[in-house]
Amino acid sequence: MDEQLFFKKLNSLCTSKEILYFLSSLEVMSDTMASRALQKISELEVDDNGLKNPGLLENEVFRALCFQFEFESSKLSNTGLLNALQALIKLRIDPQSTLMTSLLSESEKRFGRGQLTAEHLCALGESLLELESPSCATLEQIVNHMQEKDIKSWSPREIVMVYKILEVTVREGKQCQSLLNRLNGVALRAVSQLSPNFVSVILNSLVVLHQTRAVLLVTALCKHSVQHVPYFTDHELVNVLEAFLYFGQKMQNFTEALERHVLKSIHTMHPQTVSKVMQYCCKKMILSKPIFDAVAEGFISSADRLTTDQIAAYIIPFGTLNYLPPSASSLFGKLETVLHTRLGHFQPHTLLNLLHSCVLIQRYPINFLPKIFSPYFLQKLQAQPPGLNRVVMSQLTQLFLTVTLECPFYEGPKLLSKYQVKPLPTPQSSLDVHLFKRVKTGLLDLLKKRIYFASEVSTPYFYVVDIEIKLDEEGFVLPAAQLEEVHRRIALCVDGQNRFCAHSHNLLGEEAIKQRHLQLLGYEVVQIPFFEIESLQNTRKIADYLHKKIFPCTYGLSN
Numbered sequence: 001m002d003e004q005l006f007f008k009k010l011n012s013l014c015t016s017k018e019i020l021y022f023l024s025s026l027e028v029m030s031d032t033m034a035s036r037a038l039q040k041i042s043e044l045e046v047d048d049n050g051l052k053n054p055g056l057l058e059n060e061v062f063r064a065l066c067f068q069f070e071f072e073s074s075k076l077s078n079t080g081l082l083n084a085l086q087a088l089i090k091l092r093i094d095p096q097s098t099l100m101t102s103l104l105s106e107s108e109k110r111f112g113r114g115q116l117t118a119e120h121l122c123a124l125g126e127s128l129l130e131l132e133s134p135s136c137a138t139l140e141q142i143v144n145h146m147q148e149k150d151i152k153s154w155s156p157r158e159i160v161m162v163y164k165i166l167e168v169t170v171r172e173g174k175q176c177q178s179l180l181n182r183l184n185g186v187a188l189r190a191v192s193q194l195s196p197n198f199v200s201v202i203l204n205s206l207v208v209l210h211q212t213r214a215v216l217l218v219t220a221l222c223k224h225s226v227q228h229v230p231y232f233t234d235h236e237l238v239n240v241l242e243a244f245l246y247f248g249q250k251m252q253n254f255t256e257a258l259e260r261h262v263l264k265s266i267h268t269m270h271p272q273t274v275s276k277v278m279q280y281c282c283k284k285m286i287l288s289k290p291i292f293d294a295v296a297e298g299f300i301s302s303a304d305r306l307t308t309d310q311i312a313a314y315i316i317p318f319g320t321l322n323y324l325p326p327s328a329s330s331l332f333g334k335l336e337t338v339l340h341t342r343l344g345h346f347q348p349h350t351l352l353n354l355l356h357s358c359v360l361i362q363r364y365p366i367n368f369l370p371k372i373f374s375p376y377f378l379q380k381l382q383a384q385p386p387g388l389n390r391v392v393m394s395q396l397t398q399l400f401l402t403v404t405l406e407c408p409f410y411e412g413p414k415l416l417s418k419y420q421v422k423p424l425p426t427p428q429s430s431l432d433v434h435l436f437k438r439v440k441t442g443l444l445d446l447l448k449k450r451i452y453f454a455s456e457v458s459t460p461y462f463y464v465v466d467i468e469i470k471l472d473e474e475g476f477v478l479p480a481a482q483l484e485e486v487h488r489r490i491a492l493c494v495d496g497q498n499r500f501c502a503h504s505h506n507l508l509g510e511e512a513i514k515q516r517h518l519q520l521l522g523y524e525v526v527q528i529p530f531f532e533i534e535s536l537q538n539t540r541k542i543a544d545y546l547h548k549k550i551f552p553c554t555y556g557l558s559n
Contacts, residue, residue, distance in 0.1 A: 001026060001029065001033075003030065003032065003033060006029065006033050007033075007036060009022065010022070010036065010037060010040055011040075013040070014044075015044065016041045016044050016045050016053070016056055019037055019040060019041055019044075020041075020059055020061040020062060021061075023037055023061050023065070024061045030077075030080070031068075031069075031072075031075075031076045031077055031079075031080030031081075031084075032077060032079050032080045032083070034065055034068065034069075034080065034084070035069075035079070035080045035081075035083035035084040035087065036083060037065070038065065038083070038084055038087035038088065038091075039083055039086065039087040041056070041062075041087070041091070042086075042087040042088075042090040042091045045091065046090050046091060046092075048235070048270075050092060051091060051092050056091075057091070057093075066088070066093075066099050069084050069088075069099065069102075069103060070098060070099040070102050070103075071102075073102045073103055073105075073106040074106060076106070078110065078115065078116060078117070078120045079120070081103060081106060081107060081110075082107060082120055082123035082124055082127065083123070084103060085100075085103045085104065085107060085123075085124075085127045086123060086126065086127050086130075088100060088103070089127055089130045089131065090130065095131050107124050107127070108124075108138060111124060111138070111141070111142070111145075118146070118149065118155070118158060119157075121142055121145065121146060121158075122157050122158055122161050124142065125139065125142045125161045125164075125165055126161060126164075128142075129161075129164050129165065129168065136168060136169060136172050139165045139168055139169065140165075140169060140174075142165065143162055143165055143166070143169075143179070146158060146162065147179075151182055151183070151186055152186055152189075154186060156190050156193050156194055156195070156198050157198075159183065159186060159187050159190060159198075159202070160198050160201050160202060162179075162183060163183065163187075163201065163202055163205035163206075163209075164201065164205060166179070166180060166183075166205070166209060167205055167208050167209060170208075170209060180209060180211065184206075184211065184214045184217045187202060187217055188216055188217045188220055191217075191220045191221060191224050192224065194221075194224065195228075196225075196228035196231045196232050196233075196236055197233075197236060199221055199224060199225050199228055199236075199240070200225075200232060200235075200236035200237075200239040200240055201239070202221060203218070203221050203222075203225070203239055203240055203242075203243035204239040204242070204243065206218060206221075206243065206247075207239075207242055207243050207246045207247075212247070218243070218247045218249065219249070221243075222240075222243070222244060222247075222249045222251060222254065223251065225240050225254065226251065226253050226254050226257050227257075229254070229257040229258055229260075229261050230257070230260070230261055230264075234269060234270040234272070234273040235273075237261075237273055237276070237277075238272065238273055238276045241276045241277065241279075241280045242276070244280060244284075245279070245280060245283055245284075250284050250286070250502070252503075255286055255288060258277065258280075258288075258291065259288055259290040259291055262274075262277060262290070262291045262294050262295070263290055263291075263294050266294040266295065266297065266298045267298060267301070267302075269298075271302070271305070271306050271307070271310045271314075272310065274295060274298060274310075274313075274314065275309070275310050275313035275314065276313075277291065277295070278291075278295060278313055278314060278316075278317045279313060279317075281317055281321070282316065282317035282320050282321065284502060285321065285500075285501050285502040285508070286501070286502050287321045287323055287501035287502070287504055287506055289323070289325075292317070292318065292321075292323055292325055293325045293326060293327070295314055296318075296325040296327045296328075296331045297327060298314075299311075299314045299315070299331060299334065299335075300327060300330050300331055300334050303334050303335070303337075303338050304338070308342065308345050308346045308347070308350060309347075309350060311335070311338060311354070312346075312350045312353060312354045315335060315354060315357060315358070316353055316354060316357040317357075318331075318357065318361060319356070319357025319358060319359075319360035319361050319363075319509045320357060320360070320508065320509050320510075321501050321506070321508060321509065322360060322361060322501075322506060322507055322508055322509040322512045323361070323506065324361055328363075332358070332363045335358075336365075336367070339365070339367075339368060340367075343368060343371065347384070348377060348380045348381045348384055349381065349384060349386070349392070351368075351372070352372065352381065352392065352395055352396070353395070355368060355369075355372060355399065356395040356398065356399060357509070359398065359399060359402040359406075359513065360509030360510065360512065360513050361509060361512075362406070362516075364402065364403070364406065364407050366403070366407060366410055366412075369399065369403060369410065369412055370412040370413050372396070372399060373396075373399075373400070373412070373413045373414060373415050373416075374413065375416075378396075378416075378419060388419070390421065393419060393420070393421040394421045394462065396415055396419055396420070396421075397415065397419075397420045397421045397462050398462070398513065399415070400414065400415035400420060401461060401462065401517055402513070402517075405517055405520040405521070406516075406520065420462075421462055430498065430499060430511075431456075431466070431494070431496070432494065432495075432496020432497065432498065432499075432530060435494055435496045435530055435533065435534075436455075436466070436494050436496075438533065438542060439467065439492070439494050439528055439533070439542070439546070440453075440455060440467070441539050441542070442539055442542030442543045442545070442546050443467065443543070443546060445539050445540065445542070445543040446543040446546050446547055446550075447469075447477060451479045451480060451481070452469065452477045452478075452479060452480060453467055453468065453469050453480055454467070454468045454480035454481075455467050455468075459518075459521070461517070461521055463514050463517065463518060463521075465491040465492075465493075465518065465523070466491070466492055466493055466494045467491075467492035467494065468480065468489060468490065468491060468492075469489075469490040469492070469550065470482060470486045470488070470489055470490075471486075471487055471488040471489075471490065472485050472486070472487050473485070473487040475488075475553075475554075488524060489522065489523050489524065490523065490524045490526055490550060491518050491523040491524070491525050491526070492526050492528055492550070493511070493514075493515055493518075493525060493526070493527045493528065494528045495507065495511060495527060495528065495529045495530060496530050497530050499511045500529075500530075505529065505531060515527065526549055526550055528546075528549065532545070533545060
């Protein structure tokens with residue numbers, strides 16, 4: 001049969017059974033035709049979980065094909081040899097079998113004799129990379145040989161393959177930064193030609209190879225990835241999101257493209273990909289309501305099929321970013337059902353993170369807290385990294401405070417005092433120092449003396465108040481150090497941008513629960529958000545603003 005007619009017929013077939021039947025009807029075919037048939041079979045029969053139908057390897061026609069390749073490897077064309085090698089590696093044929101050793105040996109011989117073109121070298125390199133223990137020496141030789149040609153003329157396929165080879169050689173302890181610098185420059189000029197797969201592979205390589213200085217290349221690849229978002233496979237999209245996180249990239253148009261993709265594909269996306277999307281939003285503090293609403297719907301319909309880590313990855317960002325979707329009732333109803341049936345399957349720290357995220361948004365896991373507060377569970381927490389560090393103990397304390405302040409009907413075991421965290425100073429990262437200074441200057445102008453307010457005040461209840469003002473029964477301001485005759489306490493929450501979701505006026509969960517609890521503890525909470533104060537140009541205007549916010553009843557009386 002004519003080769004072009006053969007390839008046309010082959011492309012029209014949809015199952016390996018049809019392909020093998022078609023091959024059995026042919027008396028003669030070239031090795032390129034046979035190897036292309038093997039490639040087509042490998043494309044149909046292999047997915048992320050491996051070989052779909054292991055019985056395929058026992059099929060008579062398939063075995064006859066393999067027999068021909070094994071015993072006539074020296075007579076094969078370069079294309080036939082290397083296509084067959086790629087297909088059989090993909091089909092998980094044992095690399096130690098006589099078939100594979102014959103094809104690998106013949107390929108390496110031809111490489112050694114200089115008989116392989118650049119395209120064939122790529123195919124050989126790609127095949128070796130797919131093996132579990134690739135020959136590092138041969139891969140290095142391939143890169144050295146390719147460098148004999150002007151690196152600037154390398155095709156995108158060649159660039160991608162060299163990145164993947166360098167991952168292996170660096171893992172073996174070899175230094176190759178000089179070549180990487182040149183390669184990064186060549187890749188930068190080729191960005192506009194890269195397919196979705198190539199963009200994903202190069203970004204992944206840059207992460208693996210710690211190329212934090214390749215800023216121009218990373219930025220160009222991230223910008224180029226925006227147009228490819230609808231076309232990335234799940235695995236490719238995970239690589240791209242990992243790179244955005246690793247290199248600290250955040251682009252509004254990428255988030256918008258991701259929103260469109262998730263809305264369209266949520267019910268077909270792999271749960272691990274959805275988990276990575278939520279991790280990306282959570283780490284970047286991006287409250288994308290379209291993504292969160294879609295993920296909530298996806299969780300409701302597929303929670304029973306998710307792993308415990310995936311369940312946590314889906315849910316925790318809702319608490320972190322302080323957002324309840326329209327389907328919140330069904331979402332947390334489903335979560336409660338899943339927890340009832342699979343509570344014992346969760347790792348201790350995963351379960352704590354999950355339940356803590358729920359209380360941030362006033363979803364109270366009352367039925368599961370007896371387990372969390374039990375000495376046995378606390379011992380398990382302590383035994384597993386990161387143990388009972390300050391973050392873990394503050395989560396436990398916040399759960400305890402939540403049931404004490406918000407769930408007075410809870411009658412289960414309480415958290416032992418030795419696990420309750422002592423008041424901690426506000427982490428420097430959560431205070432906007434510049435904003436804090438402006439507010440204190442404005443307060444000084446308003447109250448005239450520094451003794452009338454205290455900053456970063458520790459309370460007996462874990463929380464630290466940014467600024468505290470004390471009033472007597474008649475509403476007069478008392479010195480901050482005075483302990484008697486205190487009738488009211490005002491807590492000023494000086495909320496800089498880092499206490500809100502990105503480009504949003506939506507408080508993060510940690511700050512929302514703090515303000516809620518301070519109120520329940522008897523404080524009058526006054527929020528001073530950055531977006532209300534940033535436009536005020538001078539101290540007098542800030543003082544006027546603070547007067548209006550803190551003492552609204554007396555505002556204007558002194559004017």
